[in-house]
Amino acid sequence: MAAEIPPLVFMRGITKRFLGVKANDAIDFDVRPGEVHTLLGENGAGKSTLMNVLCGLYKPDGGEIEIEGELRRFRTPRDAIAAGIGMVHQHFMLVPAQTVWENMVLGLDALPQVLPRKDIVRRIEEISERYALRVDPLAPVWQLSIGEQQRVAILKALYRQARILVLDEPTAVLIPQEIQSLFATIRQMRGEGHGIVFISHKLDEVLAVSDRISILRKGKKIGTFAAVGVTKEKLAEMMVGRQVFFNGAPPTTERGPVFLAVRDLVVRGERGNIAVQGVSLELRQKEIFGLAGVAGNGQLELCEAMVGLRGSESGDVLVQGREMGNASPRAFLDRGVAYIPEDRKGTGLVPSMNIRENVVLRKYWKKPFARGRWFIDWEVAAGHTGRLVERFGVITPGLGIPIRALSGGNLQKLMLARELSDNPKAIIAVQPTWGLDVGATEYVRERLLEQRDRGAAVFLVSEDLEELLALSDRLAVIHQGRIMGITKNPRALSEEDLGLLMAGTSLEDVLRGREERGDAPLPGPLRDPGTFFAGDGAAQKKAFRAEGGEGRTPWA
Amino acid sequence: MGLRVVTEKRVRVPVWLEVLVPVGAVMGALIAGAVLLALLGVSPLAAYAAMLRGSLGDWYGISETLVKAVPLTLAGLAVALSFRMQVWNIGAEGQLYMGALAAAAAVRFAFVDNSLVMFCLMAGAAALAGGTWGAFAGYLKARWNVNEIITTLMLNYIAIHAVDYFVYGPWKDPASLGFPMTASFPAAARLPQFFDSRVHLGIFFAVVFAVLFHIVFRWTKWGFEVRVIGANPKAAQYAGINFLRNAVLVMFVSGAVAGFSGMCEMAGLQGRLQHGFSPGYGYTAIIVAWLARLNPLALMGVAFLLGALLVGGDTLQVVMRLPLSSIQVLQGLILFAVLGAEYFLTYRVRFIRSVPDSPKEVD
Ligand SMILES: Nc1ncnc2c1ncn2[C@@H]1O[C@H](COP(=O)(O)OP(=O)(O)OP(=O)(O)O)[C@@H](O)[C@H]1O
Ligand SMILES: [Mg+2]
Numbered sequence: 050m051a052a053e054i055p056p057l058v059f060m061r062g063i064t065k066r067f068l069g070v071k072a073n074d075a076i077d078f079d080v081r082p083g084e085v086h087t088l089l090g091e092n093g094a095g096k097s098t099l100m101n102v103l104c105g106l107y108k109p110d111g112g113e114i115e116i117e118g119e120l121r122r123f124r125t126p127r128d129a130i131a132a133g134i135g136m137v138h139q140h141f142m143l144v145p146a147q148t149v150w151e152n153m154v155l156g157l158d159a160l161p162q163v164l165p166r167k168d169i170v171r172r173i174e175e176i177s178e179r180y181a182l183r184v185d186p187l188a189p190v191w192q193l194s195i196g197e198q199q200r201v202a203i204l205k206a207l208y209r210q211a212r213i214l215v216l217d218e219p220t221a222v223l224i225p226q227e228i229q230s231l232f233a234t235i236r237q238m239r240g241e242g243h244g245i246v247f248i249s250h251k252l253d254e255v256l257a258v259s260d261r262i263s264i265l266r267k268g269k270k271i272g273t274f275a276a277v278g279v280t281k282e283k284l285a286e287m288m289v290g291r292q293v294f295f296n297g298a299p300p301t302t303e304r305g306p307v308f309l310a311v312r313d314l315v316v317r318g319e320r321g322n323i324a325v326q327g328v329s330l331e332l333r334q335k336e337i338f339g340l341a342g343v344a345g346n347g348q349l350e351l352c353e354a355m356v357g358l359r360g361s362e363s364g365d366v367l368v369q370g371r372e373m374g375n376a377s378p379r380a381f382l383d384r385g386v387a388y389i390p391e392d393r394k395g396t397g398l399v400p401s402m403n404i405r406e407n408v409v410l411r412k413y414w415k416k417p418f419a420r421g422r423w424f425i426d427w428e429v430a431a432g433h434t435g436r437l438v439e440r441f442g443v444i445t446p447g448l449g450i451p452i453r454a455l456s457g458g459n460l461q462k463l464m465l466a467r468e469l470s471d472n473p474k475a476i477i478a479v480q481p482t483w484g485l486d487v488g489a490t491e492y493v494r495e496r497l498l499e500q501r502d503r504g505a506a507v508f509l510v511s512e513d514l515e516e517l518l519a520l521s522d523r524l525a526v527i528h529q530g531r532i533m534g535i536t537k538n539p540r541a542l543s544e545e546d547l548g549l550l551m552a553g554t555s556l557e558d559v560l561r562g563r564e565e566r567g568d569a570p571l572p573g574p575l576r577d578p579g580t581f582f583a584g585d586g587a588a589q590k591k592a593f594r595a596e597g598g599e600g601r602t603p604w605a
Numbered sequence: 606m607g608l609r610v611v612t613e614k615r616v617r618v619p620v621w622l623e624v625l626v627p628v629g630a631v632m633g634a635l636i637a638g639a640v641l642l643a644l645l646g647v648s649p650l651a652a653y654a655a656m657l658r659g660s661l662g663d664w665y666g667i668s669e670t671l672v673k674a675v676p677l678t679l680a681g682l683a684v685a686l687s688f689r690m691q692v693w694n695i696g697a698e699g700q701l702y703m704g705a706l707a708a709a710a711a712v713r714f715a716f717v718d719n720s721l722v723m724f725c726l727m728a729g730a731a732a733l734a735g736g737t738w739g740a741f742a743g744y745l746k747a748r749w750n751v752n753e754i755i756t757t758l759m760l761n762y763i764a765i766h767a768v769d770y771f772v773y774g775p776w777k778d779p780a781s782l783g784f785p786m787t788a789s790f791p792a793a794a795r796l797p798q799f800f801d802s803r804v805h806l807g808i809f810f811a812v813v814f815a816v817l818f819h820i821v822f823r824w825t826k827w828g829f830e831v832r833v834i835g836a837n838p839k840a841a842q843y844a845g846i847n848f849l850r851n852a853v854l855v856m857f858v859s860g861a862v863a864g865f866s867g868m869c870e871m872a873g874l875q876g877r878l879q880h881g882f883s884p885g886y887g888y889t890a891i892i893v894a895w896l897a898r899l900n901p902l903a904l905m906g907v908a909f910l911l912g913a914l915l916v917g918g919d920t921l922q923v924v925m926r927l928p929l930s931s932i933q934v935l936q937g938l939i940l941f942a943v944l945g946a947e948y949f950l951t952y953r954v955r956f957i958r959s960v961p962d963s964p965k966e967v968d
Contacts, residue, residue, distance in 0.1 A: 358842060379845025390843065399837045410833065410844045414826055423825050 092458025135211025305334025339521030659920025696757025698887025704864025735864015743856025
């Protein structure tokens with residue numbers, strides 16, 4: 050009788066405690082060769098912790114790990130890598146100052162003193178060709194967008210010939226086409242007998258790619274299920290413990306006056322390139338203005354310029370009709386512009402400081418946190434923090450510990466709590482539900498809609514088309530620093546149409562394509578009367594005037 | 606098949622290690638020092654006993670240790686402030702000299718025969734001069750991203766030589782028999798000394814400033830801004846904290862405190878400006894700040910211990926008739942061990958038998 054093939058990974062009774070929190074409580078988890086096993090669970094359920102145990106970053110307090118039937122104890126990540134485990138972390142860890150190819154070989158054992166750069170670059174190109182993961186091996190990592198960095202992180206694991214690949218929320222920053230190609234990569238690896246652990250909060254993806262699904266809740270495993278025959282609703286319910294609904298929000302009928310306008314804005318990127326090439330748009334109160342685009346097409350620079358974090362080459366940003374010049378971030382803040390940056394650990398939060406300090410980060414100089422001219426009242430800050438943590442359901446081991454210890458989703462919740470808590474007039478939100486579980490996503494979307502209905506101007510920048518289509522009252526697509534078009538009727542467009550626009554196809558061609566395919570003509574006014582095309586200043590003005598009424602022409 | 610050394614960053618530092626490592630380091634250094642002393646033909650035990658007795662054995666020793674702890678604390682605070690912001694001011698020595706120079710100028714050109722007025726004048730001049738010296742480097746850093754480590758280091762040489770220019774040249778006391786020093790200051794331009802020792806008014810300010818810095822870091826907006834910039838400059842920008850303003854301000858305050866300590870050292874001890882009046886307090890202060898983990902209150906304790914090390918060394922020189930250089934080697938050994946031990950707190954070092962390309966290692 051042939052011996053049964055042992056699973057690639059068998060984790061048995063894994064327990065991991067942090068300062069009183071049981072992040073993993075006697076969890077059994079296995080991965081077989083040639084399967085995708087998904088871990089599903091709310092923010093803070095313990096998914097990343099379990100995988101960090103697997104890849105040798107954390108020592109478990111209990112339980113054991115078998116790799117291909119052999120008992121192993123990983124003392125360090127190196128041991129795990131040597132055993133064939135490759136992990137792409139939720140907050141992946143690359144060295145920003147070094148190039149892509151250097152990052153690939155960093156930490157590899159048995160490196161020759163002189164690195165055979167050519168060979169390495171060639172191998173990277175081979176792998177990236179084979180798995181359709183485009184990157185420039187010679188670019189320094191700090192110049193790459195988060196999406197590109199993630200591709201590097203995946204490549205890095207593949208470069209090390211991992212037998213078991215752990216992907217902790219890999220799709221959060223990819224557009225549909227990229228997600229499809231990632232799935233193709235995953236399927237290819239599965240076909241080659243690899244074992245893949247997949248973590249995602251997007252249930253459609255989970256169902257599309259998984260063979261088996263394990264659900265964690267509050268550190269405990271609820272169960273493992275075959276992916277066939279499970280529905281989204283069922284999964285959500287098992288995860289959260291209650292039913293979750295989210296349907297598209299009704300669009301607003303009455304838009305308010307222009308709150309923030311951008312006029313012919315040209316902004317340089319980190320590499321000195323022109324990242325934003327003459328963008329004009331305007332955010333109105335009581336609307337959600339969506340901006341779709343593939344990461345690295347200028348949306349980051351645009352947003353930073355819109356909140357004073359980045360100077361512009363030419364053009365201007367106007368808040369309530371007032372030109373901001375190159376005003377400081379605080380000037381924008383004082384006028385009620387909130388900003389939820391994409392890069393939460395790098396920009397939005399201070400990982401080594403505690404929750405209190407992070408909560409007052411953008412308001413410590415104001416009442417009630419300021420006591421007199423010089424001091425900060427930490428008691429008031431603590432009270433405020435306690436309330437926010439409760440209201441936004443941030444799960445934390447304590448208010449006094451560095452927020453580094455919080456789970457990814459909880460970091461995001463914390464940042465949102467801070468930015469939304471004092472009724473901002475405008476909210477620039479980049480990927481606000483990145484990494485949030487279904488329940489929290491629902492919660493955040495509701496908060497954004499609530500802010501809109503209260504009268505805030507919301508600028509929603511995302512790569513998640515489902516989200517953009519569900520929330521936006523108007524939608525623009527950005528490609529290579531130019532606005533491809535602005536539509537007043539986003540729901541008329543399909544995700545495929547948007548994907549094409551994001552990839553650089555012009556709106557006209559997309560419309561023609563629809564006609565040729567014989568799709569139904571788009572209902573309602575597709576083109577926003579205020580649609581601006583880059584470089585066409587006269588047309589912009591004309592279009593703006595044509596809209597008339599509420600429009601104070603900011604630059605007239 | 607050979608032994609391979611692997612180092613990796615610790616995920617967490619266990620508490621026992623945080624205590625054990627520095628203690629072990631000092632023990633190790635003392636043992637290495639014992640070998641050195643034995644080679645010099647001195648009984649190590651007797652030498653260490655002499656050091657201990659000289660620095661902490663009687664009131665005189667303790668008072669001398671306190672005297673040395675004063676400039677170490679003040680300059681250490683100055684350094685710690687800038688380090689908190691991740692601005693590496695290693696120019697405390699130069700700022701200290703500039704402070705003393707400016708205070709000496711105040712005595713020379715604006716003397717008023719009233720201790721209080723004179724103290725304010727000297728302190729103001731010293732703080733202004735030291736502060737400007739620091740702020741200059743801070744401005745270069747913030748405005749043009751000029752590396753502050755290099756500028757502050759270079760400014761040290763300029764400051765030390767500027768003092769030399771005056772004490773060898775125009776300000777030299779004709780009655781000094783050729784020694785490079787100014788004339789003795791009048792009584793009103795000296796800081797009072799207490800307890801029948803050389804402990805002077807500076808000690809009061811060392812404590813006050815340490816407590817003040819503690820309050821600034823803990824409770825004030827400015828202290829918070831400085832810490833945020835140090836912890837995450839991008840988040841600081843996002844919070845609307847002005848880097849340029851803070852870099853200049855932090856370097857000014859840092860330089861001012863260092864300058865003030867130079868003034869205290871001069872007016873509290875020597876009572877005149879002289880060549881090389883600081884034996885590198887500004888540099889030792891960097892070690893003090895670092896060992897105290899930039900904590901102002903802990904800094905006082907560390908300054909006291911390092912002060913004791915310096916005084917103990919002096920005793921050794923006198924009692925054991927050891928050359929100054931051998932004492933400096935001993936002191937260097939201890940500091941080297943303690944600082945080097947930091948490495949073992951952040952990194953774990955393992956020796957493993959290397960079996961190339963075989964992932965078979967199981968335990
Ligand atoms: N280093 C740490 N120190 C203390 N607590 C920690 C640490 N890492 C994680 N935790 C806690 O353990 C719990 C599980 O965190 P984990 O990161 O595994 O969650 P997750 O399931 O990956 O969530 P998310 O979907 O938000 O990424 C959380 O309550 C978190 O605060
Ligand atoms: Mg996680």
